[in-house]
Amino acid sequence: MSVVNLPKAVENFVAANNAHDSEALFAVFADGATIRDDGKTYVAEADIRGWFQSHLIAPKVVITPTSFDGDRLVASSDGDFPGGPLNFAFTFATKDDLVTDLTIAAA
Template structure:
């Protein structure tokens, strides 16, 4: 995998986030998918959407992927995140389940 090549579900996820399309972004999650934002866990669709509306897609966030590393079903994405809520270097660790995102963990960098 090249330094910035994303697996197809994550490529679609980043594109949806960057165009402000929360519906398309979160449709890529498994039905039991979850988000862990620096230890704050959101495990229901409703809780993930509330979080995203405040701090992620709804905050006008934009991801510029810098580096991608994959080990099995885990993909680490280093990115420059920009939003009114937070801007800076960020690390996203995704767990994939086929074409679905099982987990997105935001851990910084």
């Protein structure tokens, strides 16, 4: 498997997610960051933390990057959910090595 070079903010997101560390994951996001997933938008800290818990931490999701181009990470995601592994596209906006916006869609 080839190594996918990632910007620091994206690398930190993948590492914190794969460690299942919600505090480290939250630290990757800038104040006022936005997450878009499953047709919903999460902005408030409590909503973002809830999304982490239900979508990443509880199902023990592990993200394996397969490509990165521009601002788009394509990755295989597996965990305690039916049908996995599944491929997702994570589109990031970043500033100062922090995620300011994340949109997730099936790839």
